[in-house]
Amino acid sequence: MPEAAQKVSIHLRVNGKLHSREVAPRLLLVEFLREDLELTGTHIGCDTTYCGACTVLMNGAAVKSCTVFAVQADGAEITTVEGLEKDGELHPIQKAFGDCYGLQCGYCTPGLMLSALQLLKDNSNPNQKQIRKAIAGNTCRCTGYQNIFKAIDTAAAAMRSSGRGD
Protein backbone atom coordinates (compact mmCIF):
# COMPACT_ATOMS: atom_id res chain seq x y z
CA MET A 1 0.00 0.00 0.00
CA PRO A 2 1.15 3.55 -0.64
CA GLU A 3 2.12 5.64 2.33
CA ALA A 4 -1.33 7.07 3.07
CA ALA A 5 -0.07 10.47 4.02
CA GLN A 6 2.70 11.16 1.53
CA LYS A 7 2.90 14.87 0.85
CA VAL A 8 5.18 16.40 -1.71
CA SER A 9 6.33 19.94 -1.44
CA ILE A 10 5.84 22.02 -4.59
CA HIS A 11 6.78 25.57 -5.52
CA LEU A 12 5.23 27.12 -8.56
CA ARG A 13 4.33 30.47 -10.00
CA VAL A 14 0.67 31.01 -10.88
CA ASN A 15 -0.17 34.21 -12.77
CA GLY A 16 3.16 35.60 -11.64
CA LYS A 17 2.66 34.84 -7.94
CA LEU A 18 4.82 32.27 -6.18
CA HIS A 19 3.04 29.57 -4.17
CA SER A 20 4.54 26.85 -1.99
CA ARG A 21 2.34 23.99 -0.81
CA GLU A 22 2.47 20.42 0.43
CA VAL A 23 0.24 18.28 -1.78
CA ALA A 24 -0.90 14.66 -2.05
CA PRO A 25 0.60 13.02 -5.17
CA ARG A 26 -2.84 12.24 -6.63
CA LEU A 27 -4.01 15.85 -6.43
CA LEU A 28 -4.74 17.03 -9.95
CA LEU A 29 -3.49 20.42 -11.10
CA VAL A 30 -7.05 21.62 -11.76
CA GLU A 31 -8.11 20.73 -8.20
CA PHE A 32 -5.00 22.41 -6.84
CA LEU A 33 -5.82 25.61 -8.70
CA ARG A 34 -9.50 25.58 -7.75
CA GLU A 35 -9.44 24.23 -4.21
CA ASP A 36 -6.03 25.18 -2.80
CA LEU A 37 -5.54 28.50 -4.57
CA GLU A 38 -9.26 29.28 -4.99
CA LEU A 39 -8.75 30.18 -8.63
CA THR A 40 -12.11 28.86 -9.78
CA GLY A 41 -11.94 30.42 -13.25
CA THR A 42 -10.41 27.16 -14.48
CA HIS A 43 -13.36 24.82 -14.99
CA ILE A 44 -13.78 21.09 -14.77
CA GLY A 45 -15.86 19.83 -17.67
CA CYS A 46 -15.57 16.21 -18.74
CA ASP A 47 -12.69 15.33 -16.39
CA THR A 48 -11.53 12.80 -19.02
CA THR A 49 -9.03 14.74 -21.19
CA TYR A 50 -11.63 15.53 -23.82
CA CYS A 51 -13.36 18.88 -23.45
CA GLY A 52 -10.54 21.33 -22.64
CA ALA A 53 -12.56 23.40 -20.13
CA CYS A 54 -9.65 22.98 -17.68
CA THR A 55 -6.99 24.28 -20.11
CA VAL A 56 -4.23 26.41 -18.57
CA LEU A 57 -0.77 27.34 -19.80
CA MET A 58 2.10 25.44 -18.19
CA ASN A 59 5.42 27.05 -19.11
CA GLY A 60 3.66 28.65 -22.06
CA ALA A 61 2.09 25.46 -23.39
CA ALA A 62 -1.65 24.74 -23.21
CA VAL A 63 -2.39 21.66 -21.09
CA LYS A 64 -5.53 20.02 -19.77
CA SER A 65 -5.06 20.57 -16.04
CA CYS A 66 -7.34 17.60 -15.24
CA THR A 67 -4.61 15.43 -16.79
CA VAL A 68 -1.55 16.76 -14.97
CA PHE A 69 -0.78 16.05 -11.33
CA ALA A 70 -0.04 19.11 -9.22
CA VAL A 71 3.33 17.56 -8.28
CA GLN A 72 4.28 17.70 -11.97
CA ALA A 73 3.83 21.46 -11.98
CA ASP A 74 6.60 21.86 -9.40
CA GLY A 75 8.82 24.68 -10.63
CA ALA A 76 6.43 25.58 -13.42
CA GLU A 77 4.94 28.85 -14.52
CA ILE A 78 1.14 28.53 -14.78
CA THR A 79 -1.24 30.99 -16.44
CA THR A 80 -4.96 30.70 -15.73
CA VAL A 81 -7.81 32.89 -16.97
CA GLU A 82 -7.37 35.05 -13.85
CA GLY A 83 -3.91 35.97 -15.14
CA LEU A 84 -5.13 37.42 -18.44
CA GLU A 85 -6.41 40.74 -17.15
CA LYS A 86 -3.67 43.25 -16.29
CA ASP A 87 -4.24 46.35 -14.11
CA GLY A 88 -8.00 46.29 -14.64
CA GLU A 89 -7.60 46.01 -18.43
CA LEU A 90 -9.06 42.99 -20.15
CA HIS A 91 -6.65 41.03 -22.30
CA PRO A 92 -7.35 41.55 -26.04
CA ILE A 93 -8.52 37.93 -26.20
CA GLN A 94 -11.04 38.52 -23.41
CA LYS A 95 -12.23 41.71 -25.02
CA ALA A 96 -12.63 40.04 -28.42
CA PHE A 97 -14.64 37.14 -26.98
CA GLY A 98 -17.05 39.69 -25.53
CA ASP A 99 -17.19 41.94 -28.58
CA CYS A 100 -17.74 39.03 -30.99
CA TYR A 101 -20.28 37.21 -28.79
CA GLY A 102 -17.87 34.29 -28.61
CA LEU A 103 -19.64 32.86 -25.59
CA GLN A 104 -23.06 32.11 -24.18
CA CYS A 105 -22.93 30.19 -20.92
CA GLY A 106 -19.20 30.83 -20.58
CA TYR A 107 -18.26 27.44 -19.19
CA CYS A 108 -15.76 26.57 -21.93
CA THR A 109 -14.53 30.15 -22.33
CA PRO A 110 -11.53 30.20 -19.95
CA GLY A 111 -10.11 27.07 -21.58
CA LEU A 112 -10.72 28.42 -25.08
CA MET A 113 -8.99 31.67 -24.24
CA LEU A 114 -5.90 29.90 -22.94
CA SER A 115 -5.65 27.70 -26.05
CA ALA A 116 -6.07 30.86 -28.12
CA LEU A 117 -3.32 32.53 -26.09
CA GLN A 118 -0.81 29.79 -26.91
CA LEU A 119 -1.79 30.04 -30.58
CA LEU A 120 -1.31 33.81 -30.69
CA LYS A 121 2.00 33.68 -28.83
CA ASP A 122 3.31 31.19 -31.42
CA ASN A 123 1.67 32.76 -34.44
CA SER A 124 0.60 36.41 -34.50
CA ASN A 125 -1.35 36.05 -37.74
CA PRO A 126 -3.05 32.64 -37.86
CA ASN A 127 -5.32 31.68 -40.74
CA GLN A 128 -8.74 30.08 -40.26
CA LYS A 129 -7.35 26.58 -40.49
CA GLN A 130 -4.71 27.27 -37.85
CA ILE A 131 -7.31 28.80 -35.53
CA ARG A 132 -9.56 25.77 -35.92
CA LYS A 133 -6.71 23.39 -35.30
CA ALA A 134 -5.55 25.25 -32.18
CA ILE A 135 -8.94 24.97 -30.47
CA ALA A 136 -9.83 21.46 -31.67
CA GLY A 137 -9.30 20.29 -28.09
CA ASN A 138 -11.85 22.71 -26.66
CA THR A 139 -15.52 21.80 -26.74
CA CYS A 140 -18.28 24.43 -26.71
CA ARG A 141 -21.83 23.14 -26.33
CA CYS A 142 -23.84 26.32 -26.82
CA THR A 143 -22.42 29.12 -28.96
CA GLY A 144 -21.22 27.03 -31.81
CA TYR A 145 -17.79 27.91 -33.02
CA GLN A 146 -18.22 30.64 -35.63
CA ASN A 147 -18.13 33.54 -33.20
CA ILE A 148 -15.24 31.94 -31.34
CA PHE A 149 -13.20 31.79 -34.57
CA LYS A 150 -14.15 35.42 -35.17
CA ALA A 151 -13.09 36.39 -31.64
CA ILE A 152 -9.65 34.80 -32.02
CA ASP A 153 -9.16 36.42 -35.40
CA THR A 154 -10.18 39.79 -33.94
CA ALA A 155 -7.88 39.33 -30.94
CA ALA A 156 -4.99 38.48 -33.25
CA ALA A 157 -5.54 41.69 -35.24
CA ALA A 158 -5.79 43.76 -32.04
CA MET A 159 -2.60 42.26 -30.66
CA ARG A 160 -0.73 42.84 -33.91
CA SER A 161 -1.78 46.47 -34.13
CA SER A 162 -0.77 47.10 -30.51
CA GLY A 163 2.48 45.18 -30.92
CA ARG A 164 1.49 42.93 -28.04
CA GLY A 165 2.92 39.42 -28.02
CA ASP A 166 1.27 37.84 -24.99
Next chain:
Amino acid sequence: MYPRAFTYHRASSLKEAVTVLSQLGEGAKLLAGGQSLIPLMKLRFANPVHLVDLNFISGTSYVRGQDGALHFGPLTRHAEIEKSASAARVPILLDCAAGIADLQVRNRGTIGGSLAEADPSGDWATVLLTLSCEVRCAGISGERSLKLSDFLKDAYTTALAHDELVSEIVVKVPSGNSGGAYIAFKRTAPVYPTASAAVQLTVEGDHCKDIAIALGCVGLLPIRVREGEAALRGQQITPKLIESAGDAARAAADPQSDMRGSAEYKRQLVGALVKRATEAALQRARGQQVEVSHIYA
Protein backbone atom coordinates in the same frame (compact mmCIF):
# COMPACT_ATOMS: atom_id res chain seq x y z
CA MET B 1 -12.32 12.08 -10.27
CA TYR B 2 -9.37 10.93 -8.26
CA PRO B 3 -7.04 8.04 -8.89
CA ARG B 4 -6.30 5.66 -6.04
CA ALA B 5 -3.63 7.01 -3.73
CA PHE B 6 -0.10 6.19 -4.83
CA THR B 7 3.42 6.99 -3.73
CA TYR B 8 5.23 9.46 -5.95
CA HIS B 9 8.88 9.11 -6.94
CA ARG B 10 10.67 11.68 -9.03
CA ALA B 11 13.53 10.20 -11.03
CA SER B 12 16.49 12.40 -11.85
CA SER B 13 17.92 10.03 -14.46
CA LEU B 14 16.72 7.10 -16.57
CA LYS B 15 19.16 4.91 -14.65
CA GLU B 16 17.57 5.94 -11.36
CA ALA B 17 14.11 5.28 -12.83
CA VAL B 18 14.91 1.65 -13.73
CA THR B 19 16.62 1.10 -10.37
CA VAL B 20 13.51 2.34 -8.55
CA LEU B 21 11.31 0.16 -10.79
CA SER B 22 13.31 -2.94 -10.00
CA GLN B 23 13.26 -2.19 -6.26
CA LEU B 24 9.53 -1.49 -6.09
CA GLY B 25 8.32 -4.41 -8.19
CA GLU B 26 5.18 -4.81 -10.29
CA GLY B 27 3.11 -2.18 -8.48
CA ALA B 28 5.32 0.59 -9.86
CA LYS B 29 4.62 2.32 -13.17
CA LEU B 30 6.37 5.04 -15.12
CA LEU B 31 4.75 8.41 -15.70
CA ALA B 32 5.76 9.99 -19.02
CA GLY B 33 3.33 12.45 -20.68
CA GLY B 34 0.47 10.95 -18.70
CA GLN B 35 -2.15 11.64 -21.36
CA SER B 36 -3.31 8.02 -21.34
CA LEU B 37 -2.12 6.86 -17.93
CA ILE B 38 -3.69 9.66 -15.87
CA PRO B 39 -7.18 9.23 -17.43
CA LEU B 40 -6.87 5.45 -16.93
CA MET B 41 -5.91 6.02 -13.29
CA LYS B 42 -8.82 8.42 -12.77
CA LEU B 43 -11.21 5.80 -14.14
CA ARG B 44 -9.43 3.28 -11.87
CA PHE B 45 -8.60 1.02 -14.79
CA ALA B 46 -4.96 1.47 -13.80
CA ASN B 47 -4.09 1.45 -10.11
CA PRO B 48 -0.34 1.72 -9.70
CA VAL B 49 0.90 1.70 -6.11
CA HIS B 50 3.96 3.73 -7.06
CA LEU B 51 4.46 6.23 -9.86
CA VAL B 52 7.94 7.06 -11.08
CA ASP B 53 7.84 10.45 -12.78
CA LEU B 54 10.22 10.79 -15.74
CA ASN B 55 9.31 14.39 -16.55
CA PHE B 56 12.04 15.99 -14.47
CA ILE B 57 14.91 14.14 -16.16
CA SER B 58 16.84 16.53 -18.37
CA GLY B 59 18.07 15.57 -21.82
CA THR B 60 15.27 13.09 -22.61
CA SER B 61 13.46 15.29 -25.08
CA TYR B 62 15.12 15.75 -28.47
CA VAL B 63 15.01 15.01 -32.19
CA ARG B 64 18.53 14.54 -33.54
CA GLY B 65 19.59 13.76 -37.08
CA GLN B 66 22.66 11.54 -37.08
CA ASP B 67 24.15 9.14 -39.64
CA GLY B 68 21.06 9.01 -41.85
CA ALA B 69 18.76 8.38 -38.90
CA LEU B 70 16.53 10.41 -36.61
CA HIS B 71 16.99 9.84 -32.89
CA PHE B 72 14.05 10.65 -30.64
CA GLY B 73 14.40 11.09 -26.90
CA PRO B 74 11.83 8.99 -25.02
CA LEU B 75 10.09 12.04 -23.56
CA THR B 76 9.96 14.04 -26.78
CA ARG B 77 6.47 15.54 -26.89
CA HIS B 78 4.36 15.17 -30.01
CA ALA B 79 4.28 18.99 -30.26
CA GLU B 80 8.08 19.15 -30.42
CA ILE B 81 8.14 16.61 -33.24
CA GLU B 82 5.43 18.62 -35.02
CA LYS B 83 7.76 21.67 -34.91
CA SER B 84 11.03 19.82 -35.57
CA ALA B 85 12.86 20.71 -38.77
CA SER B 86 14.70 17.36 -38.64
CA ALA B 87 11.47 15.37 -38.41
CA ALA B 88 10.01 17.43 -41.26
CA ARG B 89 12.42 15.61 -43.59
CA VAL B 90 10.16 12.57 -43.18
CA PRO B 91 6.64 13.88 -43.93
CA ILE B 92 4.81 10.83 -42.55
CA LEU B 93 6.26 11.64 -39.11
CA LEU B 94 4.80 15.12 -39.34
CA ASP B 95 1.39 13.75 -40.43
CA CYS B 96 1.46 11.65 -37.29
CA ALA B 97 2.76 14.19 -34.76
CA ALA B 98 0.51 17.02 -35.97
CA GLY B 99 -2.60 14.83 -36.04
CA ILE B 100 -2.47 13.29 -32.57
CA ALA B 101 -5.45 14.37 -30.47
CA ASP B 102 -5.33 18.14 -29.85
CA LEU B 103 -2.94 20.96 -28.99
CA GLN B 104 -3.08 20.29 -25.24
CA VAL B 105 -2.45 16.54 -25.53
CA ARG B 106 0.35 17.04 -28.07
CA ASN B 107 2.02 19.44 -25.64
CA ARG B 108 2.25 16.68 -22.99
CA GLY B 109 2.12 13.28 -24.71
CA THR B 110 5.42 11.62 -25.62
CA ILE B 111 6.58 9.31 -28.39
CA GLY B 112 8.19 6.92 -25.89
CA GLY B 113 5.04 6.76 -23.79
CA SER B 114 2.91 6.09 -26.86
CA LEU B 115 5.06 3.13 -27.95
CA ALA B 116 5.40 1.72 -24.43
CA GLU B 117 1.65 1.87 -23.84
CA ALA B 118 0.99 -0.01 -27.11
CA ASP B 119 -2.64 1.04 -27.29
CA PRO B 120 -4.10 -0.62 -30.41
CA SER B 121 -5.49 2.79 -31.39
CA GLY B 122 -2.25 4.70 -30.83
CA ASP B 123 -0.77 6.52 -33.81
CA TRP B 124 3.01 6.20 -33.52
CA ALA B 125 3.35 2.41 -33.71
CA THR B 126 1.30 2.25 -36.92
CA VAL B 127 3.37 4.95 -38.59
CA LEU B 128 6.77 3.75 -37.40
CA LEU B 129 6.06 0.19 -38.62
CA THR B 130 6.27 1.49 -42.18
CA LEU B 131 9.80 2.80 -41.55
CA SER B 132 12.95 1.12 -40.32
CA CYS B 133 12.58 1.73 -36.59
CA GLU B 134 14.56 0.49 -33.58
CA VAL B 135 13.40 0.88 -30.00
CA ARG B 136 16.23 1.15 -27.48
CA CYS B 137 15.30 -0.29 -24.12
CA ALA B 138 17.29 0.34 -20.95
CA GLY B 139 17.27 -1.80 -17.82
CA ILE B 140 19.53 -2.03 -14.78
CA SER B 141 21.80 -4.49 -16.55
CA GLY B 142 22.20 -2.39 -19.68
CA GLU B 143 20.66 -1.50 -23.02
CA ARG B 144 19.22 -3.54 -25.86
CA SER B 145 17.82 -2.50 -29.18
CA LEU B 146 14.72 -4.11 -30.67
CA LYS B 147 13.07 -3.78 -34.03
CA LEU B 148 9.70 -2.13 -33.48
CA SER B 149 7.92 -5.24 -34.81
CA ASP B 150 9.66 -7.31 -32.11
CA PHE B 151 9.01 -4.68 -29.45
CA LEU B 152 5.23 -4.79 -29.98
CA LYS B 153 3.81 -8.02 -28.57
CA ASP B 154 0.07 -7.57 -28.17
CA ALA B 155 -2.51 -4.97 -27.22
CA TYR B 156 -1.02 -2.95 -24.33
CA THR B 157 1.90 -5.39 -24.23
CA THR B 158 5.49 -4.85 -25.30
CA ALA B 159 8.78 -6.68 -24.93
CA LEU B 160 9.75 -4.34 -22.09
CA ALA B 161 10.55 -6.15 -18.85
CA HIS B 162 8.95 -4.68 -15.76
CA ASP B 163 12.13 -2.81 -14.87
CA GLU B 164 12.99 -1.62 -18.37
CA LEU B 165 12.07 1.57 -20.15
CA VAL B 166 12.28 3.03 -23.66
CA SER B 167 15.46 5.09 -23.74
CA GLU B 168 15.51 6.16 -27.39
CA ILE B 169 13.71 5.61 -30.69
CA VAL B 170 15.82 5.49 -33.85
CA VAL B 171 14.22 5.88 -37.26
CA LYS B 172 16.16 5.53 -40.49
CA VAL B 173 15.54 8.43 -42.88
CA PRO B 174 14.10 6.97 -46.11
CA SER B 175 15.87 7.65 -49.41
CA GLY B 176 15.07 10.67 -51.56
CA ASN B 177 12.78 8.77 -53.91
CA SER B 178 10.62 7.59 -51.03
CA GLY B 179 7.48 9.25 -49.69
CA GLY B 180 4.96 8.41 -47.02
CA ALA B 181 1.62 9.53 -45.67
CA TYR B 182 -0.52 8.80 -42.63
CA ILE B 183 -4.27 9.39 -42.65
CA ALA B 184 -6.67 8.68 -39.80
CA PHE B 185 -10.44 8.95 -39.71
CA LYS B 186 -11.59 10.55 -36.48
CA ARG B 187 -14.94 11.51 -35.01
CA THR B 188 -13.37 14.54 -33.32
CA ALA B 189 -9.83 15.69 -32.61
CA PRO B 190 -9.43 14.58 -28.96
CA VAL B 191 -10.50 10.96 -29.54
CA TYR B 192 -8.58 8.02 -30.96
CA PRO B 193 -9.10 7.33 -34.67
CA THR B 194 -11.81 4.97 -35.90
CA ALA B 195 -9.22 3.58 -38.31
CA SER B 196 -5.92 4.77 -39.73
CA ALA B 197 -3.49 3.91 -42.51
CA ALA B 198 0.22 4.57 -42.96
CA VAL B 199 1.99 4.05 -46.28
CA GLN B 200 5.67 4.53 -47.11
CA LEU B 201 6.42 4.10 -50.81
CA THR B 202 9.73 4.13 -52.68
CA VAL B 203 9.63 4.66 -56.44
CA GLU B 204 11.99 3.96 -59.29
CA GLY B 205 10.70 5.82 -62.34
CA ASP B 206 7.03 4.87 -62.55
CA HIS B 207 7.57 1.61 -60.70
CA CYS B 208 7.13 0.78 -57.06
CA LYS B 209 10.54 -0.22 -55.72
CA ASP B 210 9.32 -0.87 -52.20
CA ILE B 211 6.26 -0.24 -50.10
CA ALA B 212 5.14 -0.69 -46.51
CA ILE B 213 1.48 -0.43 -45.54
CA ALA B 214 0.31 -0.50 -41.92
CA LEU B 215 -3.20 -0.26 -40.50
CA GLY B 216 -4.12 1.16 -37.11
CA CYS B 217 -7.17 0.59 -34.85
CA VAL B 218 -8.32 -2.49 -36.77
CA GLY B 219 -6.59 -5.19 -34.74
CA LEU B 220 -4.93 -5.77 -31.40
CA LEU B 221 -1.69 -4.57 -32.96
CA PRO B 222 -1.03 -2.42 -36.01
CA ILE B 223 -1.33 -4.70 -39.05
CA ARG B 224 1.14 -4.85 -41.95
CA VAL B 225 -0.64 -5.50 -45.25
CA ARG B 226 1.94 -7.96 -46.61
CA GLU B 227 -0.14 -9.18 -49.56
CA GLY B 228 -0.94 -5.69 -50.71
CA GLU B 229 2.75 -4.74 -50.44
CA ALA B 230 3.82 -7.80 -52.45
CA ALA B 231 1.27 -7.00 -55.17
CA LEU B 232 2.76 -3.53 -55.68
CA ARG B 233 6.47 -4.22 -55.25
CA GLY B 234 8.32 -4.12 -58.57
CA GLN B 235 5.20 -3.19 -60.50
CA GLN B 236 4.31 -0.15 -62.54
CA ILE B 237 2.03 1.93 -60.33
CA THR B 238 -1.47 2.31 -61.76
CA PRO B 239 -4.77 3.47 -60.24
CA LYS B 240 -5.96 -0.12 -60.48
CA LEU B 241 -2.98 -1.36 -58.48
CA ILE B 242 -3.56 1.29 -55.81
CA GLU B 243 -7.18 0.15 -55.67
CA SER B 244 -5.97 -3.40 -55.10
CA ALA B 245 -3.87 -2.22 -52.13
CA GLY B 246 -7.11 -0.98 -50.58
CA ASP B 247 -8.71 -4.38 -51.21
CA ALA B 248 -5.75 -6.14 -49.59
CA ALA B 249 -6.08 -3.83 -46.58
CA ARG B 250 -9.74 -4.73 -46.19
CA ALA B 251 -8.79 -8.40 -46.26
CA ALA B 252 -5.96 -7.98 -43.75
CA ALA B 253 -7.94 -5.87 -41.24
CA ASP B 254 -9.29 -7.59 -38.17
CA PRO B 255 -11.53 -4.92 -36.61
CA GLN B 256 -13.87 -5.15 -33.64
CA SER B 257 -17.29 -3.52 -33.49
CA ASP B 258 -17.41 -0.81 -30.84
CA MET B 259 -18.74 2.70 -30.26
CA ARG B 260 -16.55 3.97 -33.09
CA GLY B 261 -18.32 1.79 -35.66
CA SER B 262 -19.11 -1.75 -36.71
CA ALA B 263 -16.38 -4.12 -37.80
CA GLU B 264 -17.68 -4.04 -41.38
CA TYR B 265 -17.72 -0.23 -41.43
CA LYS B 266 -14.12 -0.07 -40.22
CA ARG B 267 -13.08 -2.65 -42.79
CA GLN B 268 -14.50 -0.53 -45.61
CA LEU B 269 -13.04 2.62 -44.11
CA VAL B 270 -9.50 1.33 -43.75
CA GLY B 271 -9.43 0.27 -47.41
CA ALA B 272 -10.36 3.80 -48.47
CA LEU B 273 -7.72 5.28 -46.16
CA VAL B 274 -5.00 3.04 -47.63
CA LYS B 275 -5.94 4.19 -51.11
CA ARG B 276 -5.76 7.86 -50.15
CA ALA B 277 -2.54 7.43 -48.18
CA THR B 278 -0.94 5.54 -51.09
CA GLU B 279 -1.89 8.30 -53.53
CA ALA B 280 -0.39 10.96 -51.22
CA ALA B 281 2.72 8.85 -50.58
CA LEU B 282 3.22 8.45 -54.33
CA GLN B 283 3.03 12.21 -54.92
CA ARG B 284 5.51 12.80 -52.13
CA ALA B 285 7.84 10.09 -53.44
CA ARG B 286 7.82 12.02 -56.72
CA GLY B 287 8.97 15.12 -54.88
CA GLN B 288 5.64 16.95 -54.76
CA GLN B 289 4.63 18.90 -51.67
CA VAL B 290 1.33 17.45 -50.56
CA GLU B 291 -0.45 18.46 -47.42
CA VAL B 292 -2.14 15.52 -45.76
CA SER B 293 -4.75 15.86 -43.08
CA HIS B 294 -6.78 13.45 -41.02
CA ILE B 295 -10.44 13.19 -41.93
CA TYR B 296 -12.86 14.36 -39.26
CA ALA B 297 -16.41 13.02 -39.35
